[in-house]
Amino acid sequence: MATSSSNASGFSRVQAACATCVRGGKRFVGRYRAFLLDPGTLFTLASLILLVIAAIVTPDGLINPEHAHTWLYLASALAGSVFIWWEAIQGIREKDFTADIPVSFATIAALIIGQYSAAAVVAVLLLLGGMLEEFVSARAGNALDSLAKLLPDRVTIRREGEDRVVALSEVLLDDLVLIRSGERIPVDGVVAQGTASINQATITGESLAVEKRPGDPVFAGTLNELGALEVRTTKVGEETTLGQIRRMVEEAEAQKAPIERILNRYAKFYTPAALILGALVWWWSGDILRAITILIVFCPCVMVLATPTALVASIGNAALRGSLVKKGATIEAMAKVTAVAFDKTGTLTFGRPKLTTIQPLAEITENDLLRLAAIAEKLSEHPLGRAVVQAALSRELTVPDPEEFTVLPGLGVRARMEGAEVVVGRPQLLSEQDIDVPAEVVARARNLAEGGRTVILVAHNRQVVGMLVLEDTLRPQAGLVITRLRKLGIRTVLVTGDNTVPAERIAGELGISEVHAEVLPAQKVEIVKQLQAQGLNVAFVGDGVNDGPALATANVGVAMGLGGTDVAIETAEIALLSDDLTKLPHLLSLSRQAMRAIKQNLIFSLSVLAIAVGLAIPGILAPVTGALLHELSSIPVIANSARLIGLRERD
Template identity: 60%
Template structure:
């Protein structure tokens, strides 16, 4: 890479980083923290003696400490005011009283240190969650902007917003379907994984139902629009995600849960000490040592370290609160297609008939499918290439939409297609062939007919290949005492076969997106904490509704990645048990930090009562006691859970 290219790349990365974190960088809390902290650093460098001085505001340079204290404290005062208005007694209240009192008696450095430390803890928390989702924008990309509609015998192109129920929509090969509707005429192979999660394209013909947002891979259709806009299945997914995002409660900061006890205790002790000793400085010192600076750092430092640990191993955790949620998980729900499986068909075998040779059939089938765009055809060609077979071009190729392909090669006429779609063709299916097809279907496989010169020569058997790490991932979760569930839009036979192989506890097959949400909600009502793992648009609502949504990062759609709290960038399911382990370790670390903080607080209170500690030494004690907390949390960066 040239020097200019390196500089351009670096500048591009910086711009991307600034764009991603713009909201965080421009957040008032960030701006106040950075301004107050910068001024405090300048004050300490210029007038270090004032940090340890108990003198009043007449000392030279104290104006810098006062400015830092006022900038930092003003944001805390405003937060405390908002909390009081909403009857939410957070830890900002004793800090407000302490900083006001410290400023009033000229202890500017103490007020500045307390304000900066508290704001720093809050800023670290915001940093972890500084990533905006764009899931709903991604959903919109699944629909075309313009749609061909047949009205009064004319085909006209209109905007999506102008399509009405009852319109006849024309959809060509390669186009996305814009409405929910019924096929009036035509046949097509429709990839509807985005809605139903089915791993293979579905052959559609007159009378069948289609969904908005699905892709017409081959063929052409006239569709009667029965649902448009927000009423379509895709529109309902959009609504479910929107509702889940607004209804899902945020996890409170650990300290604020106990602030209703902590805050009054600090105020009462400060007041009693003033009444008992008659020394206002001791009362202010009591409020300062009670300032929860170290306790505020206890949580975000551990969360930042655990999020960093996950990132180093290819896992994107978007919010620090997600770590806390994962620590309490007792149930993991997996989507099947693209999650437990690769989400693309694989030729798993060939059943020769009429004394045909398996390898001969594979080569003929690959030659026939060489120009096909169908996923099953590509799987056949790939299987032949993996065996090292040279795949020649066919002499003649014809794709019959929704039925199959007719090909001529090596002097033979080859037909490959679905058993359900061969009525009207010169083929008859024997009882033996029907038994084979039924047997493959029951075992969760997809059988496709292969005919040579008007005779059925064999069956091509396809399956959606299971990810190699899926079985171990399920076993690891069971070792952690976690229940596993699989949900899928695929058939019951397919789902049960895969669940049996992987050892999954519970299966829900042939479910739609809204049903996945209902399953998650039911488990939550029963008191379970749920992770949902998925990769498709249809998983979006369930990913948001679950306590933690985990998206497959490389294969997942934009909707899944943006709605989930966690992205597995390496698509490695083994990371799920690892993430739960690191989360549990993080929570344990947080409680260690809290215990240490409370110990320091107890010592500080004992030293404050006889006047040994002053406001400035009390603030410094807080500053020094934060170092062990940060070091303890930093251990999480290199933590590796044991197998």
């Protein structure tokens, strides 16, 4: 019976896993339907699948020309080559000479002499690179759709004295929108009534929640963490700040020039050289086989391998160390980066408040003061309250529930514990509760707050007994990263929507001299463009929705993978999956090493080409021996690229 039960349980788990896979597959097909049905994707997958089957059935056909004459290798070669030939014809019509043209001649020549496996491998390698780039573009498009998830489908408005639930599209200018605790704000507007703590990091990048009172502006897509508001609508739909962010991301993606592949860069010279030399040899010798040999040895097989093998090895190295590089061209772009612009909140810092200082102001210990505040804040939903409770728990203090708990207007709390009253809040709130706050305490709190910190006071039985200081703290590795970047000759810039004082404090601690604070998403884009106008290749590192346009505009966008939003992660070309900034200097160094390896591969392949041409002109090399020389010359190229996988991070 136990075995039967165990088998049933195992079958249920397998069934559940299968169901999850099916649902995931359906979602993937739904999101990427256009990409999956694209002719380039279909031809690439068909050629790749046939090549894999052929390699399984006849594995030695990949290295032995005599065993490459199978219909599976031929089918794979034709499936890939037909699409490349079509692309080459389209390129010639549009006077766009890309790698498709020399590869077309190479695959035709390989097919003529029966090198079906060589033609298939070259075709698949070229097509896979293009397909992966198209997939990244499709992901970027889906990232824009995820912006809509930041807004509710239906909202509550107050019209003619009645509360009505309507679709977001029906909200009009000057409508009064009601926003409860935990809801996202659906429009840009001004607070008409109420007090709330709003997390607007997605728009402005501010690390701590902002208190909103009547007359204060609010933005669509921000989160009401605590409190209730009535907001008078000033902007709706595409006119909101969030709508403008979406539009800027779209425009940046459309205007950003695609990175030109190395092989495409030289294809316009390479192809005519092969054709002219082949024709001259035929005219001079009268031997068509020598001309075909010239085309075969001119085949950019090794050149095709020279770039992608190094790029794939680099991408694999990055993945093993927790960084997702989405396409090979990003490695080429990363190698040219000369400036890195950082967002602050959630990038250089953790993006959440942390208790950093406990100052008793009476005869009370730090732990007792923290315990009082934690008990009072235990039932609070405010991020500052949660940070206080977390700090107490990290010190292994006992934090029981308060006997009574009240949220005070002005975002403070009052609690009763062990027969005593405890009030926690900012100095102004305590004064509003008729608690005497000494002038020297107010002055000390003001001085601490000027550094971009949040200061809250703790009153026990209506006497101020202590002060707690909370702030967004630096990631421990941030300073090391800036130092390493400077050693690499990289210029560093801080670009944040947060207030000037905390931005300059963070920059000072890290040694960043160039600071742009209190900037909106559109201004971040302008700063990136200004750096590019100075001749710099810019990498932008960010995590929020407000960073999306800048990530798309920069030469390379780098997103924080754990704490980053979907928009940031999918707009960027690189995601730091572990949120470890130390991976950034490694990626820059790795990219530069990859480009050196590619140049070495190209020099080697051109040297082999020169030797092969020298042997083909007098007829020493025949078509088959020429193809064999090409096959053998690819081994050093692959080995040189493979060493990049083991490249380690430098201290």
